[in-house]
Amino acid sequence: MNKKEIIDFFDNFYSGEDKKYILELHFDLETSKLFESLSSQYKKTFSSVVKVEIEDRVFLVSDPYINIPPSLKTFIKTVSNAIAVAKEIGIKQPKAAVLSAVELVNLNMESSVYGAVAEAMAKRGQFGKDVFVEGPLSMDVALSEKAAKEKKVLTEVAGKANILLCHRGSIARGIVEGLEFTGKAKVEKFLTDGSNVFKVI
Numbered sequence: 001m002n003k004k005e006i007i008d009f010f011d012n013f014y015s016g017e018d019k020k021y022i023l024e025l026h027f028d029l030e031t032s033k034l035f036e037s038l039s040s041q042y043k044k045t046f047s048s049v050v051k052v053e054i055e056d057r058v059f060l061v062s063d064p065y066i067n068i069p070p071s072l073k074t075f076i077k078t079v080s081n082a083i084a085v086a087k088e089i090g091i092k093q094p095k096a097a098v099l100s101a102v103e104l105v106n107l108n109m110e111s112s113v114y115g116a117v118a119e120a121m122a123k124r125g126q127f128g129k130d131v132f133v134e135g136p137l138s139m140d141v142a143l144s145e146k147a148a149k150e151k152k153v154l155t156e157v158a159g160k161a162n163i164l165l166c167h168r169g170s171i172a173r174g175i176v177e178g179l180e181f182t183g184k185a186k187v188e189k190f191l192t193d194g195s196n197v198f199k200v201i
Contacts, residue, residue, distance in 0.1 A: 001023060001024050001025060003030070003034055006023070006025070006031075006034060006038075007034075007038070009023055010038060010042070013196075014042060021196070021197070021198050021199060022198065022199045022201060023191070023198055023199075023200060023201070024200075024201050025189075025191065025200045025201075027048065027064075027065035027066075027189075027200075029068075031065070031066075032065060032066050032067075032068055032169075035066045035191075036066070036067075039193075042193070044193040044194060044195075045067075045074060045077035045078065045081065045193065045194060046066055046191060046192070046193050047062060047063040047066050047067055047077070047078040047081040047082070047191075047192060048062070048063050048064055048065035048066045048189065048190065048191055048200075049061070049062045049063065049081065049082050049085040049189075049190045049191075049192060050062075050064055050172075050176045050187050050188070050189050050190070051085075051089060051187065051188040051189075051190065052176065052179055052185050052186075052187055053185065053186040053187075054179060054184055054185040054186075055184070057143075058162065059143070059161060059162045059163060059164060060082055060085060060086055060091075060162065060163045060164065061163075061164045061166070061172050061175050061176050062078055062079075062081065062082035062085075062163065062164070062165050062166065062172060063078045063081075063082070063166070063169055063172055064166075064169055064172035064173035064175075064176050065169060065173065065189075066169070066191075067169060068168070068169035068170065069168060069169070070167070070169075072113075072114060072117060075114050075118075075165075075167060076117070076118060076121065077194065078165070079096065079098075079118050079127065079133060079165055080127060080194055081192045081193075081194045082094075082096065082163050082165060083096065083127055083128065083131055083163070084192055084194055084195070084197065085190050085192050085197050086162065086163055088197040091162055091163075092130065093130045093131075093132070094130075094131050094132070094162060094163055095132045095134075095156060095157045095160050095161050095162050095163065096118075096122075096131075096132065096133040096134070096157065096161065096162075096163035096164075096165050097133075097134055097135060097137040097139075097141075097142035097157050097158075097161035097163070097164055097165065098111065098114055098115030098118050098119070098133065098134070098135025098136055098137065098165045098167070099111065099115075099135070099136070099137060099138070099139055099142065099164055099165065099166050099167075099171065100112045100115055100135065100136030100137065100138065100167075101136075101138060102136060102138060103136060103137055103138060103141060103151065103153055104136070105136065106136075109136070110167055111135075111136060111166075111167040111168075112135075112136040114135065114136075114167045115134070115135020115136035115137070115165075115167075116135060116136065118133045118135055118165070119133055119134050119135050121133070122134075132156045132157050133157070133165075134155055134156070134157040134158070135165070137153070137157065137158060137161070139164070139175075141153050141158050141159065142157065142158065142159070142161040142164060143159065143161055143164075144159055145158075145159030145160065146159070147159065189201075
């Protein structure tokens with residue numbers, strides 16, 4: 001879809017004229033800028049979420065394509081968006097890890113601060129019931145129970161994360177593309193405004 005087709009798609013969707021939930025998109029910088037504009041126009045926060053299936057593991061990665069350098073406020077909205085996608089695809093108890101290099105809060109590391117804020121909000125129920133968000137967590141601790149035990153990070157999310165949240169799109173994109181490159185991962189792409197989930201083909 002070109003720029004005009006994307007704009008027409010959402011004009012028709014939000015006007016109620018055509019409620020389609022599948023769209024053809026090529027994610028690039030121009031598309032990212034377009035959705036930033038549409039977020040402002042419709043007073044929503046669009047974000048991309050990728051479902052990764054590798055061996056017997058399924059998890060989501062957010063946000064590789066839309067909010068490349070999100071502010072803290074935008075990042076928190078993408079957290080809610082990723083949780084919405086998780087519930088849409090049948091993950092009843094979302095467990096989200098905000099990725100960082102270390103597990104300790106470091107005020108000089110943006111990813112660490114984003115993780116700490118998101119975790120505090122989750123503990124106060126601001127992302128809904130039966131939702132766990134923790135951060136900062138390194139990727140190995142988020143996905144591997146063995147690594148979590150070795151580092152003595154024994155929490156609800158450590159080793160059991162089914163959502164990986166990145167504070168920069170380049171990090172999320174690197175994870176997705178790296179796993180795709182191995183040929184062992186199957187991916188599905190989604191776009192969401194927090195209320196509606198669209199399948200991207």
